[in-house]
Amino acid sequence: xxxxxxxxxxxxGEIPAVRDATFDIAKGDFVFLVGPSGSGKSTLLRLIxxxxxxxxxxxxxxxxxxxxxxxxQIPHLRRTMGNVFQDYKLLPNKTVxxxxxxxxxxxxxxKHVIGQQVPQVLELVGLSGKEDRFPHQLSGGEQQRxxxxxxxxxxxxxxxxxxxxxxxxxxxxxxxxxxxxxxxRTGTTVVMATHDHRVVNxxxxxxxxxxxxxxxxxxxxxxxx
Amino acid sequence: xxxxxxxxxxxTIASFRRNVTLSVAAVITSAVSLLLVGATFLIQRAxxxxxxxxxxxxxxxxxxxxxxxxxxxxxxxDNLRSxxxxxxxxxxxYLDRDASYEEAKRVFVGDxxxxxxxxxxxxxxxxxxxxxxxxxxxxxxxALQYRTLPGVAGVSLAEDEFDVISTLSGFVRTVTIAMxxxxxxxxxxxxxxxxxxxxxxxxxxxEVMKLVGATDWFIRVPFILEGLIQGLLGxxxxxxxxxxxxxxxxxxxxxxxxxxxxxxxxxxxxxVNGVMVALxxxxxxxxxxxxxxxxxxxxxx
Numbered sequence: 001x002x003x004x005x006x007x008x009x010x011x012x013g014e015i016p017a018v019r020d021a022t023f024d025i026a027k028g029d030f031v032f033l034v035g036p037s038g039s040g041k042s043t044l045l046r047l048i049x050x051x052x053x054x055x056x057x058x059x060x061x062x063x064x065x066x067x068x069x070x071x072x073q074i075p076h077l078r079r080t081m082g083n084v085f086q087d088y089k090l091l092p093n094k095t096v097x098x099x100x101x102x103x104x105x106x107x108x109x110x111k112h113v114i115g116q117q118v119p120q121v122l123e124l125v126g127l128s129g130k131e132d133r134f135p136h137q138l139s140g141g142e143q144q145r146x147x148x149x150x151x152x153x154x155x156x157x158x159x160x161x162x163x164x165x166x167x168x169x170x171x172x173x174x175x176x177x178x179x180x181x182x183x184x185r186t187g188t189t190v191v192m193a194t195h196d197h198r199v200v201n202x203x204x205x206x207x208x209x210x211x212x213x214x215x216x217x218x219x220x221x222x223x224x225x
Numbered sequence: 226x227x228x229x230x231x232x233x234x235x236x237t238i239a240s241f242r243r244n245v246t247l248s249v250a251a252v253i254t255s256a257v258s259l260l261l262v263g264a265t266f267l268i269q270r271a272x273x274x275x276x277x278x279x280x281x282x283x284x285x286x287x288x289x290x291x292x293x294x295x296x297x298x299x300x301x302x303d304n305l306r307s308x309x310x311x312x313x314x315x316x317x318x319y320l321d322r323d324a325s326y327e328e329a330k331r332v333f334v335g336d337x338x339x340x341x342x343x344x345x346x347x348x349x350x351x352x353x354x355x356x357x358x359x360x361x362x363x364x365x366x367x368a369l370q371y372r373t374l375p376g377v378a379g380v381s382l383a384e385d386e387f388d389v390i391s392t393l394s395g396f397v398r399t400v401t402i403a404m405x406x407x408x409x410x411x412x413x414x415x416x417x418x419x420x421x422x423x424x425x426x427x428x429x430x431x432e433v434m435k436l437v438g439a440t441d442w443f444i445r446v447p448f449i450l451e452g453l454i455q456g457l458l459g460x461x462x463x464x465x466x467x468x469x470x471x472x473x474x475x476x477x478x479x480x481x482x483x484x485x486x487x488x489x490x491x492x493x494x495x496x497v498n499g500v501m502v503a504l505x506x507x508x509x510x511x512x513x514x515x516x517x518x519x520x521x522x523x524x525x526x
Contacts, residue, residue, distance in 0.1 A: 051436075072441070075435075075441070078437065078438035079437070079438035083437075089432065091433065102433070102437075103433075105232065106438075106439035106443060107438050108228075108229060108443070
């Protein structure tokens with residue numbers, strides 16, 4: 001599903017954020033990218049959704065080399081991925097329903113499809129009955145659930161999560177992990193960057209560890225060391 | 226399709242509200258510059274009227290010496306009458322010395338020094354010739370024939386008088402075109418800046434749109450539409466201004482004496498309407514280009 005071959009990415013032309021990374025992620029995998037701040041976890045995610053392009057190496061997603069993709073193909077690539085962030089990135093002037101519907105609206109989905117899919121996904125993330133709330137009226141955990149609903153409403157092949165539990169207390173973070181696990185069980189490939197020991201150790205999934213841009217460990221059913 | 230269109234319109238209106246001050250500034254600047262563009266067209270047209278009217282009237286005056294012999298005078302007149310293909314014989318007019326002196330009193334009413342040098346005994350009489358051709362070169366050739374005839378003091382061509390008007394209109398045109406181009410550039414830059422601000426205000430939303438896979442055009446269209454509407458609003462205001470300006474000018478000109486040439490500086494309404502349509506097109510284009518450039522520059526994938 002996702003394949004990186006000898007990928008290197010520099011920032012400012014000197015300091016490598018990612019150095020010679022190679023790995024394969026199969027369809028339906030759940031993978032943790034772990035490592036301290038600045039080790040290159042977020043950069044790897046940004047290379048996969050093509051917010052960044054590598055200086056060297058190739059990135060393949062669903063059988064296509066995305067570095068050779070024309071710019072007008074990128075939106076279609078991104079429709080196969082959902083993105084979840086530490087700071088949620090919800091639109092403050094839109095309700096819960098509108099935030100999730102927005103993801104379908106801007107890719108031109110008709111109104112009746114939106115009216116059908118948004119309540120479904122809101123029920124999945126446990127936010128039924130809160131459709132008309134605004135983000136500032138929700139707790140952090142609930143806001144992250146809205147963000148996950150927005151990422152998943154289009155049934156993407158891949159879900160990319162960048163420190164989704166970073167702003168949450170342990171109990172709430174656990175709930176979010178349960179949700180991501182449930183989404184993974186529907187066949188969606190999940191790649192999650194984190195430095196939260198507890199969630200990694202509790203889940204026992206594949207762990208790719210980075211240190212200053214270099215992959216130092218790639219382990220099935222790993223723990224955070 | 227309708228859903229996308231309504232989305233674009235909603236976003237455009239919302240963005241316009243968010244940036245009222247900048248939007249109004251952009252509209253006013255485009256209105257002023259377009260008004261100047263329109264005025265340039267009208268001034269040009271008015272000068273053209275002036276030239277056309279004079280060219281259609283008297284094109285050549287043959288001045289005859291006051292001491293001309295009757296034979297020589299008859300020779301000149303016979304010569305003119307022998308050219309029915311070139312000279313409009315019905316309009317051929319001879320002003321004797323009395324009539325010429327009367328005319329001179331009017332021509333030099335503002336110039337008493339010149340007038341005091343003239344008297345009934347020294348003033349040349351004149352043939353007013355209306356050429357049938359509007360080709361200035363043919364008229365010039367005609368004039369050459371008469372300069373050498375006995376008794377002829379000189380030949381004046383309307384064409385030579387036009388030089389002043391032509392030069393003046395050329396100068397006015399250059400200045401107004403230059404000014405309107407500069408102002409139009411300012412309007413485009415202001416619209417560009419308004420759109421840049423609008424994009425900046427919505428950068429979070431745009432980031433989300435890109436991540437969920439909205440196409441560039443989907444993101445861009447509301448911004449381009451916003452710039453286009455700003456240009457168009459400016460053009461509508463400038464059309465109103467141009468109409469008011471032209472009405473005031475037309476009624477002002479009506480107060481001048483006929484035959485002074487000023488009366489020909491009126492521009493017909495159909496021409497004004499054409500200019501207004503052109504202004505609307507230019508305004509929409511300038512707005513669309515300004516916002517199009519801004520949105521492609523600040524909305525990289």
